[in-house]
Amino acid sequence: MDQITFIFDIMVPAFANGLLITLALVAVTAPIGFLLGVGVACGRVYGGKGLSWLMQLYTIFFRGCPLLLLLFILYFGLPSLGIVLTPFVASVLGFIFCNSAYNSEYVRGSILSVKEGQLIAAKALGMTKNQAILNIVLPQALRRSIPGVSNEFIYLIKYSSLAYMITVIELTGASKLIATKYFAYNETFIAVAIVYLALVTITTFGANALEKKYAIPG
Amino acid sequence: MDKKVVSVLITFFVLIGVCLCGCTEKPAEEKGAVVAPKATAAGSEDKPTYIVGIDGEYPPYSFIDKNGEPQGFDVESVKWIADEMGFNVKIQAMAWDGIIPALQAGKIDMVYSGMTITDERKEVVNFSDPYWKVNQSVAVHDDSEFTMDDFKAGAGKVGAQRGTTGAFWAEENLVNKSVMSADMLVTYDNFPLVATDLQNKRIDFAIYDRPPMLDAIAGKPLHIIGEIDTGEDYGIAIRKTDTELLETMNEGLARLMASPKWDELKKKYEME
Numbered sequence: 001m002d003q004i005t006f007i008f009d010i011m012v013p014a015f016a017n018g019l020l021i022t023l024a025l026v027a028v029t030a031p032i033g034f035l036l037g038v039g040v041a042c043g044r045v046y047g048g049k050g051l052s053w054l055m056q057l058y059t060i061f062f063r064g065c066p067l068l069l070l071l072f073i074l075y076f077g078l079p080s081l082g083i084v085l086t087p088f089v090a091s092v093l094g095f096i097f098c099n100s101a102y103n104s105e106y107v108r109g110s111i112l113s114v115k116e117g118q119l120i121a122a123k124a125l126g127m128t129k130n131q132a133i134l135n136i137v138l139p140q141a142l143r144r145s146i147p148g149v150s151n152e153f154i155y156l157i158k159y160s161s162l163a164y165m166i167t168v169i170e171l172t173g174a175s176k177l178i179a180t181k182y183f184a185y186n187e188t189f190i191a192v193a194i195v196y197l198a199l200v201t202i203t204t205f206g207a208n209a210l211e212k213k214y215a216i217p218g
Numbered sequence: 219m220d221k222k223v224v225s226v227l228i229t230f231f232v233l234i235g236v237c238l239c240g241c242t243e244k245p246a247e248e249k250g251a252v253v254a255p256k257a258t259a260a261g262s263e264d265k266p267t268y269i270v271g272i273d274g275e276y277p278p279y280s281f282i283d284k285n286g287e288p289q290g291f292d293v294e295s296v297k298w299i300a301d302e303m304g305f306n307v308k309i310q311a312m313a314w315d316g317i318i319p320a321l322q323a324g325k326i327d328m329v330y331s332g333m334t335i336t337d338e339r340k341e342v343v344n345f346s347d348p349y350w351k352v353n354q355s356v357a358v359h360d361d362s363e364f365t366m367d368d369f370k371a372g373a374g375k376v377g378a379q380r381g382t383t384g385a386f387w388a389e390e391n392l393v394n395k396s397v398m399s400a401d402m403l404v405t406y407d408n409f410p411l412v413a414t415d416l417q418n419k420r421i422d423f424a425i426y427d428r429p430p431m432l433d434a435i436a437g438k439p440l441h442i443i444g445e446i447d448t449g450e451d452y453g454i455a456i457r458k459t460d461t462e463l464l465e466t467m468n469e470g471l472a473r474l475m476a477s478p479k480w481d482e483l484k485k486k487y488e489m490e
Contacts, residue, residue, distance in 0.1 A: 076411065076414050076415070076418070079417075079418035079419075079420075080418075084418060084419070084420065165407055167404050167405065167406060167415075176315065176380070177380065177405070180315045180316075180380060180381045183318060183319070183338070183341075183342050185316075185319045
């Protein structure tokens with residue numbers, strides 16, 4: 001088989017399918033992971049002792065548990081408790097836990113960077129604590145968290161390849177299957193690396209644009 | 219930029235450069251030291267050392283025991299051949315679906331781990347004379363009522379280990395012949411994971427070489443429903459350029475199969 005047929009008849013269709021799955025994994029995980037991360041961060045900063053401690057436990061557990069192990073537990077372990085997840089759902093769940101735990105730390109850092117005086121001033125103007133957090137602190141904190149959160153987003157694009165270990169044939173999985181079958185390891189893996197690089201480059205530009213658009217004036 | 223900052227940055231990059239060079243050169247040195255026969259006078263040092271790649275989860279042929287030591291029919295065979303033919307071996311367990319590239323890249327010198335001789339593999343590596351014949355077996359859950367006919371008709375999801383002849387068989391005969399759709403074939407990193415998912419009932423059938431299948435399903439609520447007579451031969455895979463090693467291994471295999479050790483091994487690993 002010559003290179004051209006290999007690339008167009010085998011590599012491109014397989015990559016296209018794999019890429020769709022990778023994008024689906026990222027598209028479902030990223031928004032939920034982000035919102036959950038903001039929730040966990042707020043819980044840690046503003047929650048009472050109990051909630052704060054609980055959120056800290058969440059972060060410690062999901063940042064400390066290797067993602068692959070987490071996926072194995074969700075996919076191969078849970079059925080022994082009668083919970084049988086599909087490979088896609090198991091992967092997305094694992095990614096959300098991991099993604100939100102890391103995001104919560106980026107967001108917490110940016111919340112702490114907003115001076116406490118603002119919260120006090122807002123309360124003095126008659127806002128409740130929740131109103132002040134939502135309208136004064138978070139709009140500033142979330143803008144400042146863009147570099148960190150987009151960093152985690154880029155990382156998510158790449159660690160979504162772990163889904164392949166629990167039988168989701170995403171981009172890496174698809175490439176590994178053709179590489180094994182046609183013994184074309186170098187060509188396939190270089191091609192797949194270029195696809196990932198393209199994804200990450202697009203994300204980087206997107207994040208930069210977002211940062212510029214939402215920059216705090218002054 | 220501040221001069222101090224610049225000099226710190228330069229030092230930093232130089233250090234990184236040095237580290238990277240160190241990283242790339244080291245394996246080459248190691249490899250040279252391992253593969254090339256040493257010219258020292260001491261007895262055992264004279265022998266060349268070959269690195270043997272195995273699947274660490276392929277009992278009874280090759281597996282890693284509780285103490286982290288490689289064991290199995292093939293592992294003991296290659297050690298016997300090494301003694302007989304006068305070389306040293308280092309056993310290296312690795313991922314099965316990357317084992318042929320590792321062989322081609324010179325990370326290992328042979329694959330002696332129940333590897334089926336196929337035409338596709340023969341295009342990229344040489345094989346020794348065959349030393350064992352196997353068929354593919356199909357297993358289901360004890361609660362399942364599926365038969366071999368159901369399996370061949372694509373009645374349920376089929377699980378297989380990636381890069382194995384079982385996975386290739388299912389793809390060629392079930393997926394490519396449109397007996398079932400491509401998403402009915404689920405592939406895994408190793409066979410214990412396939413067995414786990416069969417137990418979890420996510421898949422309906424598992425296909426694998428018979429001897430390791432027996433080992434993987436032992437003590438689980440799974441049983442074998444039948445075999446597919448593929449008449450596969452196991453051989454030792456060796457780089458195309460290593461013709462001398464191929465001759466050595468063929469000679470060693472012939473001596474092993476003619477010796478009482480062969481029967482002893484078959485008995486020990488309950489191969490018949």
